[in-house]
Amino acid sequence: MTTRPRSPSPDPPGPLPIRRLQECVINRIAAGEIIHRPASALKELIENSLDAGATSLRITIKDGGMKLLQIQDNGCGIRKDDLPILAERFTTSKLSAFSDLSRLTTYGFRGEALASISYVAHLTVITKTKSDTHAWKATYADGALVPSKPGTTADPKACAGNEGTTISVENLFYNTPTRLAALRSSSEEYARILDVVSKYAVHNPHVSFTCKKVGSPAPDISTPSSSTVKQAIRLLYGQTIAKDLLHTKISSTTRGSPAHDSAGSDVEEEAGSWMAEAHFTSAHYQAKKMVLLLFINHRLVESSRMKRALEAVYTGILPKGALPFIYLSLQIDPRSVDVNVHPTKREVHFLNEEAIIERISDAVQTALVGQNQSRAFEYQASKTLLTDGITELRKDKGKGKERTTDDAGDASSVNASENAIRSSLPSLPVVKKTLSHHKVRTSMQDRTLDSMFPVLNSAQQTDKASSSGTAVDMTHSQSTSRPVKEIRESVCYLTSVRQLRQAVIKGKHHRLSEILEKHTFVGIVDMHQCLSLIQHATKLYLVNHGALAEELFYQLGLRQFGNLSRIKLDPPPSLRTLVTIAINAEQGVERSRLSKPEIINCIVETLMEKREMLNEYFSLSICANGNVQSLPLLLKDFTPNLDKLPLFLMRLGPQVNWTSEKDCFDNIFRELAYFYVPEPLLPGSNALTTTEDDAEGKAVKWQIQHVLFPAMARYFVAPKSLLDRDVVQVANLPDLYRVFERC
Known part of the structure; x- marks a missing residue:
């Protein structure tokens, strides 16, 4: 057999020469980092006007800012001598030395905004200072003065x-067609553009903002120069938001609860003084999209960490999918803030960010909880006043009398008095009568399944429970378990995580998640099969709490x-000993091509090799001598069954794909979840043995219920796969009423 000779491979190409880019190319590349769209150009111009001390800004737009973007202010103006270098890069009146960055209190400082605009648009400036007798007009292109005609x-x-x-920007991106087409x-x-103007108008209520389209008779935004933040929010975002606004202030010297004193002192000592002011909606307001106006040292910025922290505050207050409106102004010592981390100044970095965010989140949560409590108290007091007043009137007017002509007059006076009381409380909602088939008779003291077993064992207790029972609306029942600490x-x-x-x-399966979020725990049916009953509205569900857990x-x-968090093991057990216990108890090990000692060595060596990663990411601490010092704590007040620890450590060896980051993390969390599942302590025992009644069994049942x-109600995102066999509807109250009606 003959083979075809290979053709000689071509010589690899040589290195390309390095060239110095032309100045115009450099400047257009830099302009693309600053000016993304008309709104970003306007943001830079608004900040320049505010730095100039303007109290009135008039903005005119044509074709979304692509044909014309004009802003007129009444600030201090620009000196005629400075106009020749106004649009050059790195020309600024805000800085003279690099050390000035640590004391920066202005919006702009790099001198790139007007330069960037001049490279991608036709820029015209008309300016007049207080000392000038007339104004000066200058036209710019590519950072330099050019003839206007x-x-x-x-x-x-x-x-x-x-x-x-007055700054006019015409034909934006005329020389960058790709950016214009995007x-x-x-x-x-x-x-x-309106969004940017609205945000700066809220943060600067002392400045008058006007924004309109060319040729439009009325402006789309118009705010006075002497208003408050709340008035600006009402004017720009609507009365619906404004009427539900709450307000709070917090600073580095503010002392909250004792739990936060230590965090507050750290911030005060290390980061200097800071102060925050927030206007945020209460639990009455619900929107599909979160609106967050975040200003740090008067800069409109974005912070994903701050946004997530504030969203977490509302998680337990608003329904699923509902989001708030929040305006937050944070002022920090300039020495603790680095503003030079983003071309558009959209992001800033500051010291002790986590501690400050936590303090602000706690203050917002405290205000929300206080508002909710006061609202509930006033409603209950008003309702009690209404019923008590009518009852007293009836007693006084109709006590011990037979109905006569005079009684009819008394009855009319009673009705008039009732109407007077009702008219004095017009804000009370009309309570609709709940039909019988939407109610369930149960005990006022306890409604769990366990509380019903003693009742079944005594006829006397049954009669007592029946006499003290009451009809409870199932559609409004709530869980009475202790609140879950914020996670x-x-x-x-x-990227993998x-x-x-x-x-x-x-x-996520939205319907199942809603059922678990608003469920009422009924009781554990079978500990060994991990079956429990929960109620949602008028329906009863049998769930596999093991699969859900x-x-x-x-x-x-x-x-x-x-x-x-960590669970410390004292004394720390030996990793090798635990793995050995699991291997000896494991069935089918004999069929492996490796002996038991070889399997043990392989698992121990793998975990010892990965112990730094396990400690950093999963709080699973294994010291150098091979002792397990700590385990991860996934849920406070929930302790896993440590009898499963040997199995957990043993499975980390063969069940985890250590070569792929995403698969590795996924496998470890799956094994950790399996380790935490509440299972019977004696899997082979009968379901009716004393295991459920001893101290350990009761502790496990308490953890499951309380x-x-x-935790499921607050944090669980239920997948659709649970509907296949782990969540089953077993009863529906209206259907039961239909059965009884036939009987």
Whole structure:
């Protein structure tokens, strides 16, 4: 057999020469980092006007800002001598030395806004200072002065004008067609402009803002120069938001609860003084999209960590999918803030960010809880006043009398008095009568399944329970378990973890999640088969709390990735000993090609090799001598069955794909969730043995009822797969009434 000779491979190409980019190319590349769209150009111009001390800003837009973007202010103006270098890069009146960055209190400081605009648009400036007798007009292109008309000089020209500055940006992105084609429609770009203007108008209520389209008779935004933040929010975002606004202030010197004193002192000592002011909606307001106006040292910025923390505050207050409106102004010592981390100044970094965010979140949560409590108290007091007043009137007017002509007059006076009481409380809602088939008769003291067993054993107790029972509306029943401590999502930039978290959200079954969120725990049916009963509205469900718990603990592990609490083991057991126990108890090991000692060595060596990663990301601490010092704590007040610890450590060896980051994290959290699942202590025993009645069994049942199910109600994102066999509807009250009616 002959083979075809290979053709000689071509020589690899040589290195390309390095060239110095032309100045115009450099400047256009830099302009693309600052000016993304008309709204970003307007943001830079608004900040320049505010730095100039303007109290009035008039903004005019044409074709979404792509044809014309004009802003007129009454600030201090620009000196004529500074106009030649106004649009050059890195020309600024805010800085003279690098050390000035640590004392910066202005919006702009790099001198790139007007330069960037001049490279991608036609820029015209008309300005007049207080000392000038007339205004000056200058036209710029590519950072330099250019003639406004052919045949004239490029020098600034005298013209009529008011004190302040008027900047006109025409034909934005005329020389970058790709950027121009990437923009949205003019209406969408104009909506972005209105959003930017609205946010700065709320933060600067002492400044008058006006924004309109060219040719429009009335402005789309118009705010006075002497208003408050709340008035600006009412004017720009509507009365619906304004009427439900709460307000709070907090600073580095504010002392909250004792639990936060230590955090507050750290911030005060290390980061200097800071102060925050927040206007946020109460539990009455619900929107589909969160609106967050965040200003740090008067800069409009974004902070994903702050946003997630504030969203977490509202998680237990608003229904699923409902989001708030929040305006937050944070002022920090300039020495603690680094503003030079983003070309558009959209992001800033500051010291002790986590501690400050936690203090602000706690203050917002305290205000929300206080508002909710006061609202409930006033409603109950008014309702009691209404019923007591009518009752007293009836007693006084109709006591011991037979109905006569005079009694009819008394009855009319009673009705008039009742109407007077009702009219004095017009805000009370009309309570609709609940039909019988939407109620269930139960005990006022306890409604769990366990409380019903003693009743079944005594006829006397049955009669007593029946006489003291009351009809309770099932559609409004709530869980009485202790509140779950806030479990905040850790900040993680690993793509693998973010993909796993996104997969959990994507697989959510909304109806099942709602059932578990608003359920009422009824009782444990069978500990050994992990079966429990829960109620939602008028329906009763049989659930496999083991399967639900496994998925819940997996999600809690992902939620706290890299920030898990620890369960310390004292004394710390030997890793090798625990793995040996599990291998000896495992069936089928004999069929492996490796002997038991070889399997044990392989697992122990793998875990010892990965112990630094396990400690950092999962709080699973294994010291150098091979002792297990701590385990991850996924849920406070819930202790896993440590009898399963040998099995958990043994499975980490063969069940985890250590070669893929995403698979590795997913496998470890799955094994950790399996370790946490509440299972019977004696799997082979009968369901009616004393296991459920001893101290250990009662402790497990207490954890399931008072810790596990409340955590499900707050944090569980239920997947659709649970509907196949782990959640089954067993009863529906209206259907039961139909059965009784036939009988």
